[in-house]
Amino acid sequence: MPTAPGRTLTSTQTGTRLAGLAPLSAKSLVDQVVDAIVEATAKGIFLPGDRIVEAEVARSLNVSRIPVREALRLLESQGVVVSERYRGMSLMSVDIDRLEKILKVRLALEKLAGAEVMEKLKSDPGVLAPLEKVLADMHAAGEADDGFRVASLDTEFHLCLCTLSGNEVLVRTLEPLSRQLTIIFGLSTMKKGVMSIVEEHDEVVAALKSGDREAFDRLMEIHILEYSRAVDYEHLVEQLRMLERRNKAG
Template sequence: MERATAAVRPIESRSVADQVMSELRRSILAGDLAPGREFSLREVAEMLQVSIIPVREALRSLESQGLVHMRPGRSAVVAPLDLDELRGIYRLRRRLEPEIAQRSCRLLSDADLDRLRHDATEFGDEHRTIHEIYEAHHAFHLALLSPAATAWDLRILITLWRAAERYIRIGFGRLDPDPDEHWRREQAHQELLDAFRQRDPEVVAAAVHQHLAHNEQIALLALRS
């Protein structure tokens, strides 16, 4: 009997363009490539020791993510920070996340909340930067909301979180040298978990709304400095 044609193909190694895109994205999100920084494609190709072709492909992908603006010729500029954009992102998050949290607080088990409490203690480690905890922080909020989130809720949430990622990494990264900021991060997330433990949808909605509003103000102040 002949073998059936494979339904999926084996995973191939990432293309050079994908690798260039990942490295440039990391540098932009961390602020190493500063907002407004202009650079030539040749400059990037020389830094990464690749040809110009994958650099151009990578920059087009980053442009579609709103992280760079391509210029006529062979140059690009890192997209400037737009604080009105950040306000708009948080405005949408405050409309969506408290409502999902109201339903999710009755679906999460005590064991789930115990695990998340342990995770939140990691946010208070003054030796870990926002870049080192960002993915764990993202997973923390996803775990709080996902029990009640539809597939479309998650698509929209993840889109908003990705749009805010550069602002969060750069803004809160500027606060990393202050040990009190690390303590505040832990406390803010422990207080959020305390609200979820009450299983009261109104209490949870208010706590999530306050958490988002407070973080927005902290990020805006840090980015203005």
């Protein structure tokens, strides 16, 4: 019999219904495949625009095609891969028009996050502690010259800033872009020194502490727009592609 609206199930009934659910794991196989694809792209092993062949990825990672298929569906929903007729799945492009759209959305969200965090700082001087922890980890990764770790923490830094705003809508808006950002940040470490990237984030924290919203907004325009525009991602990808061809031929 169906349960009547508002009826409370007994613990026995609830246990019976949930008996078929698999136990939760820290990270599913699908998530691990997602992370592997993002990391490979951020490191230039896969390149933006490359076709992603499900069977090849499964073979490389020593997993079945099922988690790879699910991972690609998730990445498609987040804009990391695109499905093209007659071609299958390909990695996102890094053309300037697409990047500009992503960057402008980021800028609007993070200006708002900064304003809300600065307001919180007036009554809670410790509000930046989680952000400063991420920044300390970034310094350690930079000193170790770990480009991918810096890129991952770069994404974490900006998500943390949005989380500290207390605006869950803001976080949910930025979060789907996070894997695209990690790839973009990872590629940027190939053109810029990792410590220079880390030090840019020192400036962001200092601007938040200053409480000067106008100065913070201007800094974020430089940090998000100008610094990103200084990297010619399309040319970088072409250079990496040419290097790959030479290595295969050589």
